[in-house]
Amino acid sequence: MHYADAAPLGGSTLRAHYSLADASLGVVRSTELSRITSQFGDRCQILEVSGDLGFAETETLARTIVEMEDDVSMVIIDFQGVDDYGRAAILMLASLTSSWRESGKDIIFIDWGESLVESILDYLSVRDDLYLPDPREKAKAASAGQIDLPWDAESIEKEITGEFRLFDNRSAALEWAELRLAQRYARQILQTDDAPRDPDTAPVFEFLDDHDVDVLAGYMELRSYTANTVIRRVGQPFGGIYFVRSGRVELAAEGRGDTRYRHVYLSPGTTFGEFALSYTGRQLTTIRAVDDVEVLVLSARKIAAIEKSNPQLAIRLWTAIAREAYTVLEQSSREAGAREEYDPDQHD
Known part of the structure; x- marks a missing residue:
């Protein structure tokens, strides 16, 4: 006092x-x-x-x-x-x-x-x-x-x-x-344990049946990155869907003046890269390996091949990606709604 x-x-x-x-x-x-x-x-x-x-x-x-x-x-x-x-x-x-x-x-x-x-x-x-x-x-x-x-x-x-x-x-x-x-x-x-995750644990693939996931897994390429390696850079064109098999990755966006700020971390069982399919067709964040990382990649070239050889599967894949994007949008909407419903004057 x-x-x-x-x-x-x-x-x-x-x-x-x-x-x-x-x-x-x-x-x-x-x-x-x-x-x-x-x-x-x-x-x-x-x-x-x-x-x-x-x-x-x-x-x-x-x-x-x-x-x-x-x-x-x-x-x-x-x-x-x-x-x-x-x-x-x-x-x-x-x-x-x-x-x-x-x-x-x-x-x-x-x-x-x-x-x-x-x-x-x-x-x-x-x-x-x-x-x-x-x-x-x-x-x-x-x-x-x-x-x-x-x-x-x-x-x-x-x-x-x-x-x-x-x-x-x-x-x-x-x-x-x-x-x-x-x-x-x-x-x-x-x-x-250190057992790697399988693609069917990823939310985007949860919208597909087991057979579709198995077929897509057959198109995937295994890639390894050491800790601190940049996997994708902001602004790069769409390169495919990356499934994190083991290790963790960091997604970092850029602010004004090329300043970097942390976006989010992803653990095994998650995917990245699909949101580069926005209207820009460019990578929105820089992805860096936090640990030694293994990823399974469904490359843009493989996706194009699927569109030609199995268009129905390609449609189901794009539908799954769209549903995942709407899930992220729904998360944002829930938080916005929770903020709007909260009235500080009722809690004084």
Whole structure:
């Protein structure tokens, strides 16, 4: 309450509140993850905050989280729109984050910088009754594309405890949240060995019957890329449909002045390249191998051959691609609808 430590002026707004099931991920991930997110996505709630965080604004945020349903096991707070925060916000967020994690639940911050987390950790360093692990090292690893969730059978069997995580971008946070839901509620789908995935696990091929997928797989070419290799560059003409057999890839778009910003990561069982079939006919993102990657490629040349030799199959393939694109559009529409339905004035 000291006059020299006044909260920042300005209007802070809890501008959106929706679940992971309603979030737009920008891509359709593997069929398995999509089903888990649809089934359990309401157990991960996303809050977007903007403006300045003072006492009243942070109290509204904290109350929203505390009053969530008991089965909510994860909350994501997007601070990217926050301009400034006061000491009251630090104290309240420290207490909230510590208690939420101690209850065995996950709390995730999305923030461009680390100043808010640093302020919270500085405050906790002089408290004996509250504790949070420093999330910044894991945040740096996440920015480099590393996902530190258990994949081996032994660690998957361990009891899950609450995590405090920091991400510098939304897409990486949502990917981690999807995998975390699978870890919590459907461990059987997590990959427990290094066995490559088959094309029938890709969402785009889910719209085709098994025979069609088998025929298309016969046209596919196996290609391997070492970590950090660029597989496709933005602006290249359509080169085919790439199925990620093993490893992970990063899709990065370009902003103004050739600046790059992270778009999304793709795991085994997903595809990329098909959206280059937009009206430009050009690759919209640059795709880079995060790990050593194996892909199966249904090349543009092979697709052209299918159109001549088996036009009905080609029509079914194009239909499947269109349906996948509409699924991505539906994701975006759900999130837009959730934002429009949220009225901050009803939650003050």
